[in-house]
Amino acid sequence: MKNQLSRRTVLRAAGASIALPMLDAMLPSGLRADTNGNESNGNDPNSAAPRRIVLLHRGLGTYHPYLVPKTAGLDYESNRYLKTLEAHRGKFTLFSGISHQGYPNSHETSRAIFTDAAPESLQGTIPNTVSLDQLIAEKIGGETRLRSLTMGSSNGAASLSWNRKGVPVPSSGGRKEVFARLFIDGSPEEIKTEMNRLAHGRSILDNLRGQLQSLKLDLGGADRDRLEVMETSIREAEVLLHQEEAWASKPKPAVDADVKEFSARDNSWIDGDNRWYALMRLALQTDSTRVIVYGISEHNNTNVQDLEIGHHDASHHGKDPAKIEQFARYEEKDYQNFAKFLDLLNETKEADGSLLDHTQVLLTSNLGDASAHASNNLPTILAGGGFKHQGHMAFDEANNLPLSNLYARMLQQFGIETDRFGRNKGVLTELV
Numbered sequence: 001m002k003n004q005l006s007r008r009t010v011l012r013a014a015g016a017s018i019a020l021p022m023l024d025a026m027l028p029s030g031l032r033a034d035t036n037g038n039e040s041n042g043n044d045p046n047s048a049a050p051r052r053i054v055l056l057h058r059g060l061g062t063y064h065p066y067l068v069p070k071t072a073g074l075d076y077e078s079n080r081y082l083k084t085l086e087a088h089r090g091k092f093t094l095f096s097g098i099s100h101q102g103y104p105n106s107h108e109t110s111r112a113i114f115t116d117a118a119p120e121s122l123q124g125t126i127p128n129t130v131s132l133d134q135l136i137a138e139k140i141g142g143e144t145r146l147r148s149l150t151m152g153s154s155n156g157a158a159s160l161s162w163n164r165k166g167v168p169v170p171s172s173g174g175r176k177e178v179f180a181r182l183f184i185d186g187s188p189e190e191i192k193t194e195m196n197r198l199a200h201g202r203s204i205l206d207n208l209r210g211q212l213q214s215l216k217l218d219l220g221g222a223d224r225d226r227l228e229v230m231e232t233s234i235r236e237a238e239v240l241l242h243q244e245e246a247w248a249s250k251p252k253p254a255v256d257a258d259v260k261e262f263s264a265r266d267n268s269w270i271d272g273d274n275r276w277y278a279l280m281r282l283a284l285q286t287d288s289t290r291v292i293v294y295g296i297s298e299h300n301n302t303n304v305q306d307l308e309i310g311h312h313d314a315s316h317h318g319k320d321p322a323k324i325e326q327f328a329r330y331e332e333k334d335y336q337n338f339a340k341f342l343d344l345l346n347e348t349k350e351a352d353g354s355l356l357d358h359t360q361v362l363l364t365s366n367l368g369d370a371s372a373h374a375s376n377n378l379p380t381i382l383a384g385g386g387f388k389h390q391g392h393m394a395f396d397e398a399n400n401l402p403l404s405n406l407y408a409r410m411l412q413q414f415g416i417e418t419d420r421f422g423r424n425k426g427v428l429t430e431l432v
Helices: 007-017 082-088 107-112 119-123 132-143 175-183 188-216 221-248 259-263 269-285 311-315 321-347 403-413
Strands: 052-058 092-096 149-152 291-296 359-364 380-384 391-394
Touching: 052 132, 052 269, 082 092, 082 321, 107 119, 132 291, 132 403, 149 269, 175 259, 175 269, 259 269, 269 291, 269 321, 311 321, 321 359, 321 380, 359 403, 380 403
Parallel strands: 052 291, 052 359, 092 391, 149 291
Antiparallel strands: 092 380, 359 380
């Protein structure tokens, strides 16, 4: 005798079995019809600029005295690192005394920097949780060609980006591959092949769903629950396939750049990071994506003046003045690159301001003092995004504010009505 389904299970099954037709509102903005039934080109210069977000991660913390000023507010005295950002005073907030609560002192915490998963997950005993970028990507859906871009180094972690099931989001590839996906159109034959690939993928999913329904008839409750998780994954994959189909035949935006600029060999890590930043600007400017995660790699001293030892070696300075100076030179160059990225965004004008005004740019690290592998007092800077920035916002360095309080505020700024993220204990309302 088969177990009777609960009312909740029936509702879920009913909800899953009802498929809406492809509505105009489901299409990417550039494919929608206007109120008169005409196709929109998505390029109305008078329309409000969309919100975007860029999450940047540096894996080796910072040398605290060279970043955090002695006073809070906008009238701080710039120290060594903040001098590189002086042109952007008032357009960013530096947070001190902030971190994920209860994390061990370990490089492994990088996997949870944008999730605030429970500390146990860092030991691999439970899955990770959804990351900040993927929550926002869910909200955007198919409005852009790519829901999100995950790029750069994850510093040994499976990824810096995680979906709602705690599965790592794979890398979007190298600069050349990302540029091609965003800006190089395929030939008619290549587009046809891609459409066939997408159709074939959907037929496989349809077949799997039918098999799952048949299996359910002969399974107990626990097994049916497991299959329901699988069905949810299939539904999500179908949504992505529909979105890919909608974009596959649409021409890609023309940009004043060539793939050679992004596929050429880097002279140094400084050159490489600046090329990644330039590619990010193009992706955001063309509204090809609104969500980017970039892991800034550990560096080396090849072809960079004044660097004599490796980045990782310098970060574990043990308070040796010579190593601290080497570490500071790496970091100073990192902040100079970051400042140039803010320059690019600020110089890119659009409706109601600049690209920086409409893009939240977060730069942080999973480590505070890398020399001690410390997971507290994380160096965290948030720029742009339409906030009224406050220069230096100082919290208790002995009893840190949860970093996820800031993440919840960032979600709200993006238009997501929530007061929860990760293990937050509130929303950082001091940032308005």
